[in-house]
Amino acid sequence: MSYMITNTRPQFERTDMLPVPITEERPWVVFSACRDKEPDLFFPENKTDERTALSICSACPVQVDCLEYALEADIRFGVWGATTEKQRRRLARRLAS
Ligand code: SF4
Numbered sequence: 001m002s003y004m005i006t007n008t009r010p011q012f013e014r015t016d017m018l019p020v021p022i023t024e025e026r027p028w029v030v031f032s033a034c035r036d037k038e039p040d041l042f043f044p045e046n047k048t049d050e051r052t053a054l055s056i057c058s059a060c061p062v063q064v065d066c067l068e069y070a071l072e073a074d075i076r077f078g079v080w081g082a083t084t085e086k087q088r089r090r091l092a093r094r095l096a097s
Helices: 020-025 027-031 047-058 063-072 085-096
Strands: 003-005 010-012
Touching (some): 047 063
Antiparallel strands (some): 003 010
C-alpha cells in the first residue's frame, strides 16, 4: 500500500478498498494497526490469541479512537482499543459511577 506523510498521520491512497459504511462510521480505521490482520484474531477464543490481538493494539495509532468507539457503541465482544471485553465492562462501570 502506498502512502504519503502530510501532517502527523499517513494519508492512504487506497481507502477505496474499504467498505464505505466502515470508513464513514469509523474514518480512523484506515490508520489502524489491524487493517491487514485476520479479523477473527480480535475475537479470540483463547488467551494466546487475546495476547496477540492486544499486542497489535498496543502499537496502534488509533487506539484511543477505537476504545472510545467501542465504549460509545457498547460493543460487548472482541478486543477493541487494546481492551478485552472484561476490561471494557469494568471501564464502562467506572465511567458510569
Ligand atoms: S486499537 Fe486494536 S482493534 Fe482498534 S483499530 Fe487499533 S489494532 Fe484495531
